[in-house]
Amino acid sequence: MEIIEKIKNNKLIDNQTEIQKICLHKLQSSPLPNPKSELWRLSNKSKFSDFLDYSINEKDPKFDIPYPKNSQSTIRLIIGESYQIKIIEENYSIQQLSEDELDKHIKEQISYFDQNENWSDLLNLSLSCTKNILGLKINGSKIPPIEIFSHASSNSLNAKTLVIFLEKNCDIDLLQVNLGEENSSLSQSTFFCLEENSSVNHGVVSYGENRSNLLNSLNVIQQKNSEYNLGSLHFKFNFARFEIRIKQSAGNAKTNIKSMQITKKDEQISTYTKIDFNGPNGFLDQLNKSLADDKSHAIFEGSIIVPKIAQKTDASQLSRNLLLSNLAQIDTKPQLEIIADDVKCKHGATISQLNEEELFYMRTRGITLPEASKLQLSSYFQEIISFIPVSKDRWDLLDKLLNEK
C-alpha cells in the first residue's frame, strides 16, 4: 500500500485529474502487481522496491539531450516541457490533442485494462499530471523525423505519458528516447493508434545511469492495412521492464519488431510482449535479443494470440540470447496461443555464448581478443540497431554500446 500512500501524499494531490483519480482508485484494489503471475514472477522484488522508493516528482529540471540537433528538419519534443504544438505544412500536420480527445482516449483504454496486466499503465496514469502527458495527432506524408524525449531526474520518480494518433495514410519515423539519471525511476507509458493505411518506424531507446529504474509500457492499436515497425534497445538500468502490447484490431496489418536488452553488473531488464491478432491476414515478424554479462539477469516473455477470427495469420517470434558470463542469467519464453486452424505460426529460442572458434579465427589474423569480441558483438547488435530510426551521423548507438562500461 505504500505506493498508494505515496501518491495520495503527493503535494499536488488537490489538482488531480479525473484520470488520475480513476487509476488511483483501481490501484487501491490492487496496489501491487501479483508477484505470482506470469508477468511478474521473475521480477526481482528488491529491485522493484528500488523503483518505487523515490519520491514523486512532477517538475523536471532542464536536462541535456544526449546528442546535438544538427538538422533543422527534425522535430524534437521533450515530454514535460510546456508546448503549444501546431505545425501545419503543405503535406502534413502535427497538432496537440485537445484535453477532451486525450481524456476520451485514455478513459477508453483504461476501460479495457486488466489490473495486473496493465499495472504499469495504471501506475503511470495515476502519477502523470496534465503537464507530463503529451498527445499528438499526426496527418500526412513526407513528415520530418520526430524525436520525443522522456527523462527522470535524480532521486525522484517521474511519470511521463505519450499518446499518438496516426491518421489515415500517414507515414512517419518516430524515435522515443527514455533517459534515467543516477538513482531515479521513470514510468513511461505510450499509447499509439495507427489508422488505416498508416505506417510508422518507431524506435525506442532507453538507457539509464547508475541505479536508475524504468517501467516502460507501450500499447499499440493497429487498424487495417497499417504497418508498425518497432526497433528498441534497453540498457544500463538497475531494473527495467519493457511491456509491449500490440493489437491488430481488424487483422490485415503488418507488425515487425526487433528488440534488444543488454544487462551487466547485477542489472535486471525484461521485455514482455503480447501480440493480439483480432482479424484475418495479420502478419508479425518478431526478434528479441538479450545479452547478459556479469551477474545480471535478462528476461523475455512473448505471447502471440491467434483467435478463431484470425485465419491466415502469419506470425514468427524468435528469441536469440547471448550469455557472456557464468553468473549471468537469461530467461526466455516465447509462446503461441492459437485457436484459428489456417495459420502459419512459428516461435523459437536459442541461448549461446560468444563463438570460441570465431574468436580464434579472428585472433589468428592478429585481431586481439577484446577487438574480436567487439567485432562479434557489433554484428550481434547491428541487426537491431539498423532497425531503429536514428541516423548514425547524429548518434552512433553501436559505438555507444560497444564502449559502454
Next chain:
Amino acid sequence: MASKMKESDPILEVENLFASTDNLPILKGVSLTVYPGEIHAIMGRNGCGKSTLSKIIAGHPSYNITNGDIKFSGANINSLEPEERAQSGIFLGFQYPIEIPGVSNLEFLRVSTNARRKFLNKEELDTFDFEELVKEKLELVKMDHAFLTRSVNQGFSGGEKKRNEILQMALLEPKIAILDETDSGLDIDALRIVASGIKKISNAQTGIILITHYQRLLDEIEPNYVHVMADGQIIKTGGSDLALELEKKGYEWTDNFVKET
C-alpha cells in the same frame, strides 16, 4: 638448394613438442625446423595430429603444451597469445575457414592487415588506401570485389573460402604460412588458382608448411621436404619423392610403423 637456405637462421623451430587437449595426448614429440624459402609438406592419415600441430603453432587456447618448445625467429613463443603470433608473422590457413555472420569481409581484412602493419611499424591503412591494396591482392586469387562486401566466409563455396584464406595470406605477408588442407574441397581449376596464389606470395624470406593428404597440391607446389606423421609424431622425412611413394603405398605402413615402435 637446401644448404643455401640454411645459411640464414630458421624461421620456425618445433623442438620435441608434446601437447594434449582435455588430458588426451595428441602430439608426442614433434620436431621440425623451417628455414626461409623452404616449403615443407606434412602428410598423414586423418587424426595423426597434423591439424593439431598447426593449431598449436598458431596458439589455439584449447591445447596445452606439456613438453617441448616452439621457437619463431629464435624466440620461444609457447606462451604468446594467438594474435601476438599472427602479428609477428605466423599465418594459419584453416582447413574449414570460419563463417562470421554480420562482420564484413572488407572490415575484417582491414583490421587484420592493420594489426600486422602496426607490428611492422608500418602506417595503418584507412578504408580508401586499403581498398587499393586489396584490389591488387584480389587479382592473385581471381576473386571478385563483391566478396568483400559480404560477411566473412558466409555463403562462400568451399573454393571461395579457400581463396579468401590465400587473400588473407597475401595481405598479411607472413614470415611463415601453415596451410591446413588448403587443397581439400577444391576442383582442379580452383586448386590451380590457389596454388598459383601461394607461389606468387611466397618468396625467399617466407617459409611454408603445406598440410595435405594428396599429391595433387604437391604437383603444383613442389616441397623441399615431405614429413609423414603418425600417432602424433613425424615418423619419416624425405624429399618430394616421399610424397610420390606415399601415393603408391598408401598409409597402411605408417600404422605398422607405429605398432612396431
